[in-house]
Amino acid sequence: MSIVYLIAAIGLGLAQFVIRNLRLSRCVSALAIVLQWIFTAYAFTVEGTTEYEFFRFDGLALVMLSTLTIIATAAFSHTNHYLNSDEDASRIRAQYYGAMQFLTMALTMASLSVHIAMTWIFIEITTLSASALIFYRRNPGSVEATWKYVFACSISLVLVYVGILFFSIAMGENAETGLSIDDLLANAANLDQFWLKLAFIFILVGYTAKMSLVPMFTAGIDAKDKAPTPAAAMLSSVVMNAGFVGFYRVYGVVAQTDIKHWADAVVLFTGLISIFVAAVYLVRVKNVKRLFAYSSVEHMGVVMLGIAAGGIGIYAAILHLVLHALVKSSIFMHIGQLYRVYGSKYIDAMGRYFNHSGLYGTFLIIAMLCVTAMPPSGLFVTEFMVFKSLIDGNMWIVMAIAMILLTVIVWAIARDMFSILFLGSTSPDSIKARHIDAPWYETSWQYILIALSIWLGLWTPECVMHLIENAAAIVTM
Amino acid sequence: MTDILLIIFSITLFYFAIANRLMTYVRVLTVQGLLICGIAILSLHEMNILNLATILIETLVVKAIAMPVFISHVIRKNGITREAEPSVPNYVSLIITTAIIGLTFLGSRLVEAVNLNKLFFVVALSTILCGLYFIATRRKVITHVICYVIVENGAFILSLAQGNEMPLMVNLGVLLDVLVSVFLLAIFINKVDDITGDGDVSHLNQLKDN
Numbered sequence: 001m002s003i004v005y006l007i008a009a010i011g012l013g014l015a016q017f018v019i020r021n022l023r024l025s026r027c028v029s030a031l032a033i034v035l036q037w038i039f040t041a042y043a044f045t046v047e048g049t050t051e052y053e054f055f056r057f058d059g060l061a062l063v064m065l066s067t068l069t070i071i072a073t074a075a076f077s078h079t080n081h082y083l084n085s086d087e088d089a090s091r092i093r094a095q096y097y098g099a100m101q102f103l104t105m106a107l108t109m110a111s112l113s114v115h116i117a118m119t120w121i122f123i124e125i126t127t128l129s130a131s132a133l134i135f136y137r138r139n140p141g142s143v144e145a146t147w148k149y150v151f152a153c154s155i156s157l158v159l160v161y162v163g164i165l166f167f168s169i170a171m172g173e174n175a176e177t178g179l180s181i182d183d184l185l186a187n188a189a190n191l192d193q194f195w196l197k198l199a200f201i202f203i204l205v206g207y208t209a210k211m212s213l214v215p216m217f218t219a220g221i222d223a224k225d226k227a228p229t230p231a232a233a234m235l236s237s238v239v240m241n242a243g244f245v246g247f248y249r250v251y252g253v254v255a256q257t258d259i260k261h262w263a264d265a266v267v268l269f270t271g272l273i274s275i276f277v278a279a280v281y282l283v284r285v286k287n288v289k290r291l292f293a294y295s296s297v298e299h300m301g302v303v304m305l306g307i308a309a310g311g312i313g314i315y316a317a318i319l320h321l322v323l324h325a326l327v328k329s330s331i332f333m334h335i336g337q338l339y340r341v342y343g344s345k346y347i348d349a350m351g352r353y354f355n356h357s358g359l360y361g362t363f364l365i366i367a368m369l370c371v372t373a374m375p376p377s378g379l380f381v382t383e384f385m386v387f388k389s390l391i392d393g394n395m396w397i398v399m400a401i402a403m404i405l406l407t408v409i410v411w412a413i414a415r416d417m418f419s420i421l422f423l424g425s426t427s428p429d430s431i432k433a434r435h436i437d438a439p440w441y442e443t444s445w446q447y448i449l450i451a452l453s454i455w456l457g458l459w460t461p462e463c464v465m466h467l468i469e470n471a472a473a474i475v476t477m
Numbered sequence: 478m479t480d481i482l483l484i485i486f487s488i489t490l491f492y493f494a495i496a497n498r499l500m501t502y503v504r505v506l507t508v509q510g511l512l513i514c515g516i517a518i519l520s521l522h523e524m525n526i527l528n529l530a531t532i533l534i535e536t537l538v539v540k541a542i543a544m545p546v547f548i549s550h551v552i553r554k555n556g557i558t559r560e561a562e563p564s565v566p567n568y569v570s571l572i573i574t575t576a577i578i579g580l581t582f583l584g585s586r587l588v589e590a591v592n593l594n595k596l597f598f599v600v601a602l603s604t605i606l607c608g609l610y611f612i613a614t615r616r617k618v619i620t621h622v623i624c625y626v627i628v629e630n631g632a633f634i635l636s637l638a639q640g641n642e643m644p645l646m647v648n649l650g651v652l653l654d655v656l657v658s659v660f661l662l663a664i665f666i667n668k669v670d671d672i673t674g675d676g677d678v679s680h681l682n683q684l685k686d687n
Contacts, residue, residue, distance in 0.1 A: 147618070154625060155609075158632050162605065168638045169590050175480070195590060 002048075002055045005039045009105035016098035020090040023183035025097045032078050032101050039108070040069045053120060055112040059470025060318070064111035064245055067322050068238045070106045070452070071329045074445040075230040080332050081442050082230055088355060092136065096228070103234060112240045115180040116164050116203075119246045120157065123210060125155040126239055133231035134223045145226035153220030156209035160246070163202030167250075172196035181249050188256040196254065200263055203250050204270065210243025212236075212296050213304065214274045224293040225345075229336035232289065236296050236332055237325035244303070244321060250379060251307065252474040264308045271304025272398060279405045282412040288338065288346050291416060292331055295371055298409050299324045299379070305402060306386040307475075314387030314472040319460065320382035322468075323453045327370045327379065330449035334363060335444070338420075350420045359443060361421055366450055368417040372410040378457015479519045486512045486634070487578055488647045490607045494570040494625070499552055500557050503545045505511045509630050510541025520597075520637050535633075544626060548619065557619055565614045573610060578603040597638030604631030622649075 012032045019025050043057045043065055050056040079100065083093055104124035113119040127150065135146040168179060170192045184191075220240075254263045255325045278298035285291050299320065306317030335345075337360060342350045354361030373379040382459035383406075390399040456464060486509060493505045514536035520596050522527065551557075563570065581603040608628035612621055 151621065151625070155612075155628065158605075158628055161632050162635060165635050165639060169593050172590065192590060194588065 001039070001042055002051045002109070005035065006105070006109060008035055009098055009101065009108070013101035013105060014273060016101050017094055017449070019094055021096075022083070022090070022093065025094065028169070029076055029097055029101070032104070033073050034471075036069050036072055036104060036108070038039050040065050043112075050114065054115050054118050055109070056114040057112065058114075058474075059467040059472075060245065060248065060474060061112045063318065063322060063467050063471055064238075064241050065108060065177045067241065067325050067353065068104070068107050071234065071238050071325060071449070074329065074333065074449055075100070075233050077441055078230040078233070078336070079354055079443055081439055082228060082336060091231050095132055096136055096231075099129045100231065100234075102129035103133065103231075104340045105237075107234075107238050107242045111245050114182065114249065116167065116184070116246075117179055117180075118252060120160055123160075123242060123246055124157050126173070126210070126242060127157065130223065130231070130235060130239060131228075133235075134227045135232070136228050137226065142226045145222040149219045149223040152216055153209050156206045156216050158206075160206030163199045163206060163250075166195050166199035166202060170199055178316065181253060184253040188253055191257055193257070193259050196257060197259055200250065200254050200259070201266065204247060204266065207243045207247040208270070211240050211247065212243075212293070213270055213300050214297075217274070217297050218279070221290060221293045224296075224332070225287060225289045229339075231330055232335075233329040233332035236293060237329040237383070240296060240300060241325055244300075248307075248474070252302075252347065255475045256477075262453070263317050264310065266399060267304050268308035268395075269343060271301040271308060272402060274298070274301035274304065275402055275405045275409075277281050279412070280406045282431070283407050286347055287330075288347055288350070288416070289335055289345050291347070291413065292328065292335070292371070295409070296324070296328055298406070301327075302383055302402070302406075305398070306382075307391060309386065309389035309393045309395060310476070311389045311392055312328060312385050313393075314475050316382045316385030316389065318468050318471050319457070320379060320386065323378040323382060323457050324452035327367065327377075330453075331367045331371060333449075334360070334367065334446050336363040338364075347416050347419060352425055353421045363443065363446055363450070364417060364421055367446075368413060369449055370453060372413050373406075374410070376453070376454055376458060380412055381457045479516055480514050482516050482519070483596055483634075486516070487600050487603060490574055490578070490604060490627075491571065493611065494574040494607075495567045497561055497567070497618065499557065499561055499617075499623075500549065500559065500637065502561060502620065503549050505551075506548070506623060506626055507541050507545045508603060510536055510539075510545070510625070511660050513540060516634065517637060529534055540626070552619060557617065561615065562613050562617065570611075570614065572577060574607050577606045577622060579611065581606065594638050597634055601635035601638050604628070604634060606621060607631075 009032065012028055012035070015028055016025060019028060043062055046057050047062060048058060055061075067096060079096075085097065106122045106129060110126065113122060129151075131146050131150045134149055135142055164179065167184065171184070171187055172190065172192060205215060208214065209219055212220040219220055220235065224236050227235055251263065251267070254260060275298050278294045278301060281294045282291065282298070285294060303317045303320050303324075306313035306320065308327050338350070338353070341353070341356055341360075344350070353364060369375075370377040370379060372436035373383045385401070387399055390396075390402075460468075489505050489509055489512070493502065496502055496505065514533070517532045517536055518529070521532070552559075578599075581599050585599045585602075588598075605628050608624050608631055611624040611627065615621060615624060
């Protein structure tokens with residue numbers, strides 16, 4: 001079935017590139033979304049099985065796949081309005097729809113892959129399709145952002161490739177068996193530690209470009225700033241999750257070896273330094289899209305702390321990823337509306353948003369609470385669990401530093417959001433707020449996504465809990 | 478024989494470090510492509526027709542012919558100045574390249590692995606590191622693409638360094654990666670040129686946080 005999906009998804013993607021008619025493009029997109037839902041539903045019916053040795057429908061894959069399908073549907077709905085309001089050339093629009101379809105396909109397959117080379121190939125495809133999306137505007141800013149994104153991601157993926165080769169060296173005589181996660185796990189005890197450490201470092205550094213972590217986070221920030229909002233919503237949520245899947249499956253192998261403590265220290269350091277970098281940038285950033293892009297760096301840092309702390313931290317980290325994806329994608333979609341109201345992405349040019357529209361203003365308040373992990377945000381629960389796992393692991397100093405940095409981040413985001421909502425440096429009369437209202441379904445999707453994140457965080461259903469526990473078992477078994 | 482080819486390969490790195498013209502860079506790529514082709518064929522344990530075909534396409538057709546032709550076409554079409562204009566003097570680059578190769582050589586004495594060919598490893602790692610160094614010290618967008626191909630060449634040699642044959646799928650993946658990245662980047666340079674005028678990457682610094 002995964003091959004059927006792959007062929008159908010590629011077929012629809014290729015069709016999108018040649019279709020010039022907007023209505024037809026939308027129909028094909030709708031068809032692709034239906035395909036995505038059917039495949040997701042199918043994945044749940046075959047939970048735990050492996051297809052063609054490469055694709056496994058395990059807990060991690062199902063969690064990531066469901067998140068992707070929900071966000072892709074919202075992005076599709078959002079795209080309809082987004083592309084409608086712009087009078088773009090049909091060729092550019094066709095490229096957009098095609099690239100979006102390839103991105104969704106590659107993300108789906110990357111989350112299912114249990115072969116480190118296979119995951120690598122699909123993540124490579126996400127780079128290529130994402131670059132076409134970032135390039136959409138074809139202005140100097142988008143050219144620069146695309147260039148940096150393609151270049152940084154290509155270099156990063158070469159590093160991952162080198163990491164995969166080191167894995168092969170670490171396997172020694174057993175390398176003939178292959179590089180699937182099962183083969184690696186079967187040989188975990190015999191892996192050469194020196195090469196394993198090198199492989200882990202290279203793979204972690206390589207995937208940080210996708211995960212938006214230190215050291216390779218910069219390319220992602222520019223990309224999220226310049227990409228059209230539906231694409232930025234995907235980049236700041238599910239693309240990061242795909243990078244995490246690539247890293248996490250490898251970490252699952254490393255966690256079964258003697259270098260686990262060393263790897264945890266590396267992951268902890270990456271997480272903490274990412275939160276630090278995010279805090280520094282968030283204080284001075286003036287562009288609302290970049291503000292939330294840096295906030296993603298912070299959240300991925302928290303995820304890494306959870307992974308390094310182990311125990312309940314791993315469960316919390318995976319739930320945190322899902323909730324963050326829902327919250328952040330809804331916020332990026334809302335930024336499209338914000339931009340249409342003020343005609344600018346700069347916080348200084350915004351103000352008194354609440355006066356403009358109560359519905360939009362309320363959303364922004366809820367979104368702010370959610371993204372800063374204040375109650376009733378679901379992220380509050382997961383961050384709480386991450387900190388609990390840090391305490392359980394006797395990492396008091398790490399926890400204290402992280403908490404101080406998070407306080408700074410909450411202050412920085414709240415300052416900017418309150419300024420947009422209530423203050424504004426300009427007087428209310430001089431705000432050139434254009435009264436352009438988004439269609440009802442656009443705002444409702446944002447409310448749905450954010451409500452879903454609160455619900456999943458506070459009242460996690462039994463089945464979701466079960467899936468995430470399965471995903472956490474990759475490390476804790 | 479393989480050893481000689483590998484040593485010639487590392488000499489191309491020195492040559493690249495002191496080269497002044499973009500076309501010399503492109504020629505270095507061609508030579509590297511041919512050398513890699515030779516190295517790959519010599520180190521094949523068994524002549525599987527499918528493996529041979531992939532390697533021939535990957536090295537000879539793509540790395541030694543298609544990419545240099547394509548890159549020189551882009552250079553000519555966009556009227557990019559022929560001087561390479563590195564941001565550090567050539568003799569500094571030469572010293573640093575020597576240092577990288579020397580240190581990798583010394584470093585390789587410390588590592589041990591049953592299925593690892595040391596000379597391959599040294600050449601591969603120093604190529605990757607030199608490629609990254611060249612990227613950092615060259616200003617033009619097109620030279621970044623060329624240096625990226627050098628890094629990819631290093632990664633390819635590394636895949637030969639470990640005695641086990643990499644599965645065909647991985648090779649295909651690399652091929653896809655190289656092909657698409659380079660073509661995408663090269664097509665893209667046309668656009669960068671439209672905006673910056675001279676393909677100088679130092680103009681691509683407008684995205685800031687405040």
